[in-house]
Amino acid sequence: MSTNLLFVPYRKTERIEFGAAIRDIISKEYYQTPSAFEGDIREVDTLRGDIIDLGSTPHDLALLKRYYVHLCALEGKFPNDLVEFPWYGTLGYRVTGPVKLKSFFFERLNVLYNIASLYTHMALEQDRKNDEGLKKACLYFQYAASHFALIVKLSEKETSVTLPLDMQKDTIETLKFLSLAQAQEVFWQKATADKVKDSLVARLAMQVSDFYNETLQSANRGEGFRTEWISHITVKKAHFEAVANFRASLASVASSKYGEEVSHLQRAQNVINGVSPNLKFVSQAVEQDFEGLTKIISETLRTAEKDNDLIYLQDVPQTPPRIISANVTKDLPLDEIVKPAEALKTGSYGKQLFRDLLPFDIIQISQAYRERQSEYVQRHLAVPIKSLTKMLHEFLFMRNLPSAVETVDKPLALPVSLLDHQQEVKTKGGVVKLKRALRDIENLSMDGERLLAGANDRLKLEAEEDELLRQRQGSKHWTREPSATAAAPFYQRIKDLENYLAQAKNGDKTIREQFNSIESLLVVLASSEAEIRNYIPNSKARQLDPSLRRVVAELKECLSKARKLEFERDNFLEVVEVKSEQYNILPKIVSEYKAMQQDLKDVKLDMTSFEPVFGKHIKNFQSDLDFLESQKKTQIELEHKIDDLDKKFNHMNSLQGSNDDRAKVLKNLDFAYNSFVDLLNNVSQGLKFYNDFNARCQGLIQEIDQFVSKRRVEARDMEAELNNRFQDMKLNSSPQKETPKDNITIQRPQSPALIAPKAKPAKSKSGLWNPDSGIKFN
Incomplete structure (x- = not known):
């Protein structure tokens, strides 16, 4: 079907091992067996496979919604980072990506995007020669806008996922306003076909222009839109502002306000003249519509100015009266999307998958x-x-117990407690074990330092790469977050880990000093009974x-x-x-x-x-x-x-007469034993700390590597986009006018009533549409 409107291209994805990931996580983390859910696992792969190659039929829409509803249920059953979802961007001149994120939320947003996109496809396929086609097209564009608005709302709530540029707020809002503009435009087309009075048609057209203006502002804040799209939106904005003023001029004639008529037509003429350079980038359909409007406004303005100068002699206002916009669009309810759990209970989307599986x-x-x-x-x-x-x-x-008592009770024999301590020190490794553990702690500490240095080096390298590209492309065009801002959470985590490491090293120093103070005594404790007997002074029997x-x-x-x-x-x-x-x-x-x-x-x-x-x-x-x-x-x-x-x-x-020398030595050996027990506990905790610490550092490095990789892909895509724009600007600056490429899929309208010829004053018919009542199709 021929049309001069735009559709939003689908985001692309590829097949993944979704079912295999579910099978693996159930086997590892759940207290249930994956074999009990084989049918559900196969169904998950089928559901996702059905949304990879989409058409533009209600059946395709049903497949997308069914997958989305089940995806929401799966999100409650499994960890968010279960599987990596790859998605490609399609708004630019070429497919970008893929961006791969382990996030159910990211997957849901992409499915929502494609639902909205499919609605724009369905809207353009309607036959707008008749009322039924116009009604459906208007409705589908509004559904598209509502889904894009939901993406923005969900993204603002979920800040833990960093979305690609073509999924961020400004880009999605551009698509939302574009859908609203086209819904309003379709309704305006119906109003002109129904011969609604000129003042209301003017208000409808002004709202179309307002929506295109919001679309243009969002597009200029965003990234990745083609020149043809920007030009299309710019021309449409001007086109409908001119149409609104033209229709307002007809309403002025009906009220015998010929000076206002001229002012509105002059405003329309100025608006048209301001966007003429953009015509070389739009489709032939849009260009012909615009040229037809330009011609009739120019002819009508000459006649109006002549009649007013010779006959009516009314003052022409420098600025025409403001045309109050009439918005007939609204945010439509998305019950099955907003409340997927309730939608699943209806049975319209198939049986609930993994019903008997415990939620993660x-x-x-x-x-x-x-x-x-x-x-x-x-x-x-x-x-x-x-x-x-x-x-x-x-x-x-x-109190020097039990050594003091055993010195008196058994002055020549070794105390039983001392022999117990000797056996325990030997069994637990004594000095050798402590030395080995202290060396391991020192090595692990140095490993931690190297890991943190490696994390810093990675961020430093990424910052240097970003600064080089910023200098090459210029800050005006290189609009993404600087590395210092984007990587700020990583820098803070590194700083926190460095503080932990410094505190741990102070503790290690204390442990080494404690060990050094008792090392010689531990050597005695770990020796033979004869050596210990020779070391301890005897008491005289009394x-x-x-x-x-x-x-x-x-x-x-x-x-x-x-x-x-x-x-x-x-x-x-x-x-x-x-x-x-x-x-x-x-x-x-x-x-x-x-x-x-x-x-x-x-x-x-x-x-x-x-x-x-x-x-x-x-x-x-x-x-x-x-x-x-x-x-x-x-x-x-x-x-x-x-x-x-x-x-x-x-x-x-x-x-x-006590023997203080023997008691003192036994007390020292008791002290050494107690310190040995404390040291064993401390080095055990130290080893655990460093193993956990280094694991955290390695995890941080993996996250930084993913961050750096993502930034590099983002930088590559941005640089390619900027280079393509530069090349296109060079080509488009050529004096020869080329037919625009069919990249934006816009076609010729079906005889829409763009404007009405200048008419003599006539009374408006009763029972016509009131803009305050919204859209009502009988």
């Missing part, structure tokens, strides 16, 4: 609660119980006073109870760790989720929804909390008793 949000929420449970166990049970034991060790160390012997016996009993407390706590920690690992909250989350589905139409899946479930679940650790409280009470009582006995022991022992 449930898996994530369950995992988050498991992490909270683990954190709870650590904070409220493991850490406090370990702190109690550490406090007990410090309490005994400050006859103990019965009162001192009783105190020693009581102290040994209390120290035995202290060791028993440690054993109980070690066993407790093992049991709690197993309990925390096996006690899974997922079944309870799933039960609550199913109950919520039965009670509510729309279930909002977030952590707060399941807080009561977690509250009940965590109460199962109440018995463990009770054990912790009993341990605190027992330790306090035991420490009081040991403190009293220790004071008596020291007093009596000093009266009978």
Whole structure:
């Protein structure tokens, strides 16, 4: 069908392994088997395959909408970065891209774009010789505009996804206003065919011009539009402003306002003269319409000026009266797009896919609660119980126990506690293990520094490339964000990681100093019994006073109870760790989720929804909390008793002649052992920190590499577009006029009533359309 309107070309995509990605994620992350969903997996591939090569029929529209509705449901079932979706831009002179993003949101926007585009195709295929074709064309253009408006609205809400230039706000708003302009133009065409009075036709035409003006402003802010499109929109804007003034001049004649008639026609003539250079870039259909309008306005103006000068002699206003626009378009409801869950329940889009598969949000929420449970166990049970034991060790160390007692009780034998410590130091690797761990920490720290330096180098290189292109193309044309702005989040993350690394290195220094202070003592502890015996001074055997012997016996009993407390706590920690690992909250989350589905139409899946479930679940650790409280009470009582006995022991022992040298050495060895245990824990945490830290750095580098790659593709496309524009400008500046290429697919209109001949004053008919009532087709 011949037409002088524009359609929006489809964005292009290619086939992807969508079903395979779903199968893989179910196998790895879900507590279900992918074989149970094979039919749904195949259907997903079919749905997406159906929207790759589109026609322009209602069937193609149904395929797009069906895929969109199911895509929204899939987004709630699977992680957002499940699969990479590739899309190509088509607004410029050549196909650009692809831009590949792991984002369901990006996929949805592209499908919405193609739905809007398909509506413009369907609008242009209508037969605008009759009312039915005009009605459908007007309606389809409005649906296109509504879908483009929805893309803008969704993009403003979702800021985490960086869209390509041809999907950003200014570009999409250009397409929205273009669709509105063409919807208004089609209705204007119907109004002229229905012989609506001139004043209303003028208002309709002025709104067409206003829409084209907004289209032009958005296009100039955006990137990638062809010269033919810009010229087409520019000419259309002027065309309908001139038409509006021409029709207003006819209305002025009907009111015997011949001076206003001349003013309107002069305004129309000026508007037409202002866009004449753009005609060489528009299609033949648009050019012929414009030239026909130019001719009749020129002839009518000469006649009007002559009649007014010779007959009517009215003053001609310098500026004609303002023509108030009459907008008949509106934002149409998109129920199945805005409420896809409800649309899916109707059955019109096929059965719901993966109905029995747990939403990925449930898996994530369950995992988050498991992490909270683990954190709870650590904070409220493991850490406090370990702190109690550490406090007990410090309490005994400050009193030189049990060394002081064993020095008196067994002056020639090695203390049992010392032999236990010797065996443990040997078993855990002693000095060799600590040295190896410290070397590993140092190496991992240097790896972290290299990774951060590599991240900075990548950003620096990208900034240099961007600056070089900015200098080459000029800041006026190179309008994308500078690297410093675009990469600001990466720079901040690097700075944060550098601060973490500096703090960690300070901690490493403290650990090394602690190790150096006890290294020689650890060598002794890890040696043979004979070597330890030679290292420790002996005490002379002596006859103990019965009162001192009783105190020693009581102290040994209390120290035995202290060791028993440690054993109980070690066993407790093992049991709690197993309990925390096996006690899974997922079944309870799933039960609550199913109950919520039965009670509510729309279930909002977030952590707060399941807080009561977690509250009940965590109460199962109440018995463990009770054990912790009993341990605190027992330790306090035991420490009081040991403190009293220790004071008596020291007093009596000093009266009978104590061996301070032996006690001092044993105390140092006890200190070395306790420090060794602390160091093992510290280096273990240090190794974990650096492994996690370097993993974060590597993840950051991957993100930066993707960012740099995307910026390079963007820069390549921008540079190609700018170079093409420059070449086109050189070609178009040639004195020979060429027929425009058929890049914008615009054709000849079907005898639209562009204008009406100048008529004598006539009364308007009753019962005609009122612009305030909107569009109403009977």
